[in-house]
Every structure is written in structure tokens, then in C-alpha cells.
Amino acid sequence: MAPPGWLRWVAWALGLAAVVGPLLAPNDYWIGVMARICLYATLALGLNVVVGFAGLLDLGYVAFFGIGSYVYAFLASGHFGLHLPFFVVVPIVVVATAVSGLLIGAPTLRLRGDYLAIVTLGFGEITYLLLINLDRPVNITGGPSGIIGIDPPALAGFTLSRNTEYYYLFLAALALALIASVRLRHSRVGWAWQAIREDELAAKTMGINTTVAKLQAFAMGASFAGVGGSFLASWQRSVFPENFLFTESINILAMVILGGTGNLLGVVVGATLLVTLPEVFRDFQRYRLLVFGLMLMVLMVVRPQGLLVTDGRREEQEDQAV
Amino acid sequence: MPLLEISGLTKHFGGLRAVHDLVLHVGNDEIVGLIGPNGSGKTTVFNLVTGLYPATAGRVVFDHGRQELTGLPPHRITALGVARTFQTQRLFNHMTVLENILVGTHCRTRAGIAGILLGMPGPRAERRRVEDRAAELLGLFGDRLLSRAGRPAWTLSYANRRRLEIARALAADPRLLLLDEPAAGMNPTETHELMRDIERIRARGITVLLIEHDMTVIRGICDRVVALDHGTKIAEGRFEEVRESAAVLEAYLGRRAGRA
Structure with a gap:
């Protein structure tokens, strides 16, 4: 269904603000924050495919972000002496993370709700432990000291270096992630995902192969994280296991829930708030988490359905007497 | 060979013989x-035919003896042409009526x-085709569903939700439609409307087991009625015959004290 008129305007306004943003930013630091917003919004849209569309509560999403970052680092740094070009590495990383999504998704297919959440949380922790420990006996991940000296993105002889350049690259990826999400949402695959979220048994009897559909959701969500991981590695020029802690999974999940699960614009707004607010409160370093936590609690009480919800949950129930 | 043929179908849950x-x-x-x-095994039969439960024994054969359904997963059975509704409604509540x-x-x-x-032309054309088809199916129930196509399913009235369940099942292009208590909770006017709707569905060449x-x-x-009790068939035939059957009266009303 077409979104209401005001929402369309908000979307256009946000898009325009995003394009001219760097010109208005007070300094390079804030352009960096904006780049992080785009990066995290892309990740959140990926998690939204799994949690928002298919209703599969994944608490280990950061694993795919980590796998994506490290695969990029393997293929474009001095670590293994491979320096493949950016636009060759990113598709490889996307395929690798999609496959990892299938591998992690397959054993969890029979699990639902809380049980699925706990197992995916476990997979997230396993990934972190592998990253931190796989420097012995053969050094694969660099252990706790990570991998440094990663190649920046380069296209046609031009190498990205300034935050503004990264920002526009990340913004373009976010735009593609949004288009992909919209197309999926209104397709037979997206309808199948949502049907599984609403009632898995009814979905089966409607002719949906729920095994295939769930695996597609895991792989699709993970591939968004592959793009995000490549970007993080090439932007930081280094990757460390500490980038992929459990708290990151929760942070990305909060972005999805904050704006309204399943709502695409809401997810982007959620990512914007959750990246920006901690920066705003940086001056009150000591109270930052306190205020931030309080805001989340107030929001959950006042608007448990998320900031933006357009699926008509506020609509009146039809009169029983027809 | 009939369209659907069930033989020796048995389902035991531990010591309980739900269907025998x-x-x-x-x-x-x-x-x-x-x-x-209640508890005579009617819904269990539906769950066995649609593959939600594995059968303990017996066979379900579809398409005039050509297609064995026993052991197939539910989505394959639906694809072969068997669709159903549920006794307790199982709509996709937060999706729109049309999306259902x-x-x-x-x-x-x-x-x-x-x-x-990639937004390829094939999938786009296919989407337009199914959206047209969905609108046509909503139209089966006059304006009742069509005028609410864009609203979330949970906002529908009870009777409209029942209608939507039927329309959703028809969207799978079934040859056999299984309806589980479609009139439950409907008032007499709605029930009569439902009966006309089911006749119209049959007129489209769809066989109905309800x-x-x-x-x-x-x-x-109903052209024919089958009565179950404790998972076994106790009578079969035209409604008037089945209604008079001693076994049916006993199942519904209990054994008469004088005869015991």
C-alpha cells in the first residue's frame, strides 16, 4: 500500500538533507558521524529483513558484520599479501557473508522466539571468540591485535581518503539497501517472510516452503552486513575483534525496534538517533548511558510500537455488526 | 477413482486414537x-490430509489415484491443489487484506x-497479474472485502475474517478446498450468505470438504455427509439418512438409558 502523503514528504526531506549534509556539517568529525549513520542504517536494514520481515529474532547479527569485515581485510591488506581491488572484494564479501548466513541459519530453522534468540546470541559469541583466538597455531585473524594496514577503496585510480568521500559512498549503499528493502517487501518473497512472522503454520499451508524462505531471509540479511563490514574495514583501515562485541548486536537491534520493526523509514530514523544521541551526550560523558537508557525506556512506554508505524495499528477495529 | 481417496488412515497420539x-x-x-x-477427529483428518501431521498408518491419494499425498510436506500438498481454512482463524493479522x-x-x-x-520485467508482470487475481478473489464477496483491501486483516469483523480465510485459500488455485467450521460464530444471515458463497465456489469447479x-x-x-465418532466413521450418506442413523444419534445424544 502507498505510504501516507506526509511520510513521502518526510522521506524526500531526509533524502535532500542527506545529500547536502556534508556542506552544512560544522566540521569533519560530524561528517564522520554522518558516515557512521549511513553505515549503521545499512546494517539495521539488513537485520530488519530477518527480524522485521521474517520475525526471526537474531541476537547475533554482529557475527555477519564481523565476518564481512575480516573477509575484506583478508583480501585487501598486507595480512596475506592480497591487495584485490575494492569492487572485486565487495561482491566476494557479500557472497561469503550470505553463505555464512545460510550456515548459521540452517541449524536454527526449527527454533522460534526465545530459543532462536539464545542460539543466535551463541553464534555471535562464537564468532567473536574465533576472531580473537584464531592467531594460533596458524595466524588467520591476527588475534586480539586484529588486522591493520587495510587498503582504502580505490576506483579508477582515485583512492578515497576524506570522510566526505566515504560518506557519499556509504550514502549510495544505503540508498541501494533501501531500494532493495522496498522491492523485497512488496514481492512474493517478502510476503512469504511476513506470513512466516505472522503465523508459520498457516504460511506452510498456504504453500510456502518455510525452510527455503527462512534461509533466504538469513542470507539476505547477512549480505547487507557484508557490505557494511567491507565499508567498516576499508574506512577504519583496520579491524579488531572488539568492533564486533555482543553490545553491537543489541545496538543494531535497538535501531530496528526504535523506529518501528519492519518499517523502513523507521529503521533509518532509529539508526540516525542511536548513532547521533551518544555523540550529542559526549559532553556529559559520565551521564551519557544514564540519559540514553532513560530515553529508551520512556520511548518503550510511550510508543512501544516504535516511533514511526504506518501499518494501521492505530486504525479502529471494524464494527462487529456488518 | 475419486478426486481424494483416504484409506486406512490412522493417527494415534500416544494412547489416544484420534483417527482410526x-x-x-x-x-x-x-x-x-x-x-x-467435539473430539471425534474431524480436524485431525484435515491436518493429516494437508500434511501438518504425519499419519501413523494409511494413505491419502489425490488427483484420481495419480498423486500420493502421504508423507509430503504441507507446502507441496498445497501446490498440488489442496487448500484449507482453519477452525480458529489464522490470518496474517498485520498484513493487509490484499496481502493476505x-x-x-x-x-x-x-x-x-x-x-x-533488479526490478526485472518478469517479476513485475507476475506481481501485476497476482494483484489483479487477488482483487478478483476479494470481489467474490461483493464489496465486503474489496472496500477494505488496504486495511490490516486484524481490523476486519469476525465474519469478514472468515471470508478472507476462504479467499486466501482460493488464491492457491486449489482443486480441493477443506473448510474447517466456516460458519462458526456467524449469525443466520451471514450463514446463508456463506452457503451461497460455497455453492459459487463449487460452480468454479472446486470440490469442497467441510x-x-x-x-x-x-x-x-452437502451432497453427502460422513459422520465420525472417536476417530472412526459411523455413518455415511445423504443428510436425511445419516441423521436417522442409530450410531449418529448415540454419538451425539448418548445411549438411551432404557436400551443400556
């Missing part, structure tokens, strides 16, 4: 009623993820 050695067949373009007291129907077309569409992401407690519906539209 059932023989049942449904012919082309028939409307067959399945009746019996679109889910039903899943097994009749082919678009893959790559084609969808479970119903409302004997107005059974008497009004």
Missing part, C-alpha cells in the same frame, strides 16, 4: 460434509530474489 482406520473418498465437484461430536491473498498465490508464482532486486456443526449448512449444501 478411516476410509473416505471425495468425488469431483462434490460438497461433502464431515460431522461428529497475495501470500496465497505463493505456490503459483515463480519470481526469484535476483529478479525482484467440517461443520451448523446442520443448516450441512443440510443445505
Whole structure:
């Protein structure tokens, strides 16, 4: 269904603000924050495919972000002496993370709700432990000291270096992630995902192969994280296991829930708030988490359905007497 | 060979014999009623035919003896042409009325993820086609569903939700439609409308097997009635014959004290 008129305007306004943003930013630091917003919004849209569309509560999403970052680092740094070009590495990383999504998704297919959440949380922790420990006996991940000296993105002889350049690259990826999400949402695959979220048994009897559909959701969500991981590695020029802690999974999940699960614009707004607010409160370093936590609690009480919800949950129930 | 042929179908849950050695067949373009007291195994039969439960023993054969359904997963059975509704409604509540129907077309569409992401013409045309088809199915119930196509399913009234369940099942293009108590909770006017709707569905060449407690519906539209008790068939035939059967009276009313 077409979104209401005001929402369309908000979307256009946000898009325009995003394009001219760097010109208005007070300094390079804030352009960096904006780049992080785009990066995290892309990740959140990926998690939204799994949690928002298919209703599969994944608490280990950061694993795919980590796998994506490290695969990029393997293929474009001095670590293994491979320096493949950016636009060759990113598709490889996307395929690798999609496959990892299938591998992690397959054993969890029979699990639902809380049980699925706990197992995916476990997979997230396993990934972190592998990253931190796989420097012995053969050094694969660099252990706790990570991998440094990663190649920046380069296209046609031009190498990205300034935050503004990264920002526009990340913004373009976010735009593609949004288009992909919209197309999926209104397709037979997206309808199948949502049907599984609403009632898995009814979905089966409607002719949906729920095994295939769930695996597609895991792989699709993970591939968004592959793009995000490549970007993080090439932007930081280094990757460390500490980038992929459990708290990151929760942070990305909060972005999805904050704006309204399943709502695409809401997810982007959620990512914007959750990246920006901690920066705003940086001056009150000591109270930052306190205020931030309080805001989340107030929001959950006042608007448990998320900031933006357009699926008509506020609509009146039809009169029983027809 | 009849369209659906069930032979020796048995389902035991531990010591409980929910369905035992059932023989049942449904012919082309028939409307067959399945009746019996609560707990007599009617819904279990539906769950066995649609593959939600594995059978303990017996066979379910579809398409005039050509297609074995026993052991197939539910989505394959739907794709072969068997669709159903549920006793307690299982709509996709936070999807729109139209989207509920679109889910039903899943097994009749082919678009893959790559084609969808790239916005290829094939998937786009397919989507337009199923959206037209969905609107047509909503139109089966006059304006009742059509005027609410864009609203979330949970906002519908009780009777409209029942209608949407039927429309959603029809979206899968079934040859056999299983309706589990479609008239439950409907008032007499709505029930009569439902009976006309089911007749119209049969007129489209769809065979109907329905479970119903409302004997107005059974008497009004069923060509044949099968009565179950404790998972076994106790009577079969025209409604008037089954109604007079001693076994049916006993199952519903209990054994008469004088005869005991």
C-alpha cells in the first residue's frame, strides 16, 4: 500500500538533507558521524529483513558484520599479501557473508522466539571468540591485535581518503539497501517472510516452503552486513575483534525496534538517533548511558510500537455488526 | 477413482486414537460434509490430509489415484491443489487484506530474489497479474472485502475474517478446498450468505470438504455427509439418512438409558 502523503514528504526531506549534509556539517568529525549513520542504517536494514520481515529474532547479527569485515581485510591488506581491488572484494564479501548466513541459519530453522534468540546470541559469541583466538597455531585473524594496514577503496585510480568521500559512498549503499528493502517487501518473497512472522503454520499451508524462505531471509540479511563490514574495514583501515562485541548486536537491534520493526523509514530514523544521541551526550560523558537508557525506556512506554508505524495499528477495529 | 481417496488412515497420539482406520473418498465437484461430536477427529483428518501431521498408518491419494499425498510436506500438498481454512482463524493479522491473498498465490508464482532486486520485467508482470487475481478473489464477496483491501486483516469483523480465510485459500488455485467450521460464530444471515458463497465456489469447479456443526449448512449444501465418532466413521450418506442413523444419534445424544 502507498505510504501516507506526509511520510513521502518526510522521506524526500531526509533524502535532500542527506545529500547536502556534508556542506552544512560544522566540521569533519560530524561528517564522520554522518558516515557512521549511513553505515549503521545499512546494517539495521539488513537485520530488519530477518527480524522485521521474517520475525526471526537474531541476537547475533554482529557475527555477519564481523565476518564481512575480516573477509575484506583478508583480501585487501598486507595480512596475506592480497591487495584485490575494492569492487572485486565487495561482491566476494557479500557472497561469503550470505553463505555464512545460510550456515548459521540452517541449524536454527526449527527454533522460534526465545530459543532462536539464545542460539543466535551463541553464534555471535562464537564468532567473536574465533576472531580473537584464531592467531594460533596458524595466524588467520591476527588475534586480539586484529588486522591493520587495510587498503582504502580505490576506483579508477582515485583512492578515497576524506570522510566526505566515504560518506557519499556509504550514502549510495544505503540508498541501494533501501531500494532493495522496498522491492523485497512488496514481492512474493517478502510476503512469504511476513506470513512466516505472522503465523508459520498457516504460511506452510498456504504453500510456502518455510525452510527455503527462512534461509533466504538469513542470507539476505547477512549480505547487507557484508557490505557494511567491507565499508567498516576499508574506512577504519583496520579491524579488531572488539568492533564486533555482543553490545553491537543489541545496538543494531535497538535501531530496528526504535523506529518501528519492519518499517523502513523507521529503521533509518532509529539508526540516525542511536548513532547521533551518544555523540550529542559526549559532553556529559559520565551521564551519557544514564540519559540514553532513560530515553529508551520512556520511548518503550510511550510508543512501544516504535516511533514511526504506518501499518494501521492505530486504525479502529471494524464494527462487529456488518 | 475419486478426486481424494483416504484409506486406512490412522493417527494415534500416544494412547489416544484420534483417527482410526478411516476410509473416505471425495468425488469431483462434490460438497461433502464431515460431522461428529467435539473430539471425534474431524480436524485431525484435515491436518493429516494437508500434511501438518504425519499419519501413523494409511494413505491419502489425490488427483484420481495419480498423486500420493502421504508423507509430503504441507507446502507441496498445497501446490498440488489442496487448500484449507482453519477452525480458529489464522490470518496474517498485520498484513493487509490484499496481502493476505497475495501470500496465497505463493505456490503459483515463480519470481526469484535476483529478479525482484533488479526490478526485472518478469517479476513485475507476475506481481501485476497476482494483484489483479487477488482483487478478483476479494470481489467474490461483493464489496465486503474489496472496500477494505488496504486495511490490516486484524481490523476486519469476525465474519469478514472468515471470508478472507476462504479467499486466501482460493488464491492457491486449489482443486480441493477443506473448510474447517466456516460458519462458526456467524449469525443466520451471514450463514446463508456463506452457503451461497460455497455453492459459487463449487460452480468454479472446486470440490469442497467441510467440517461443520451448523446442520443448516450441512443440510443445505452437502451432497453427502460422513459422520465420525472417536476417530472412526459411523455413518455415511445423504443428510436425511445419516441423521436417522442409530450410531449418529448415540454419538451425539448418548445411549438411551432404557436400551443400556
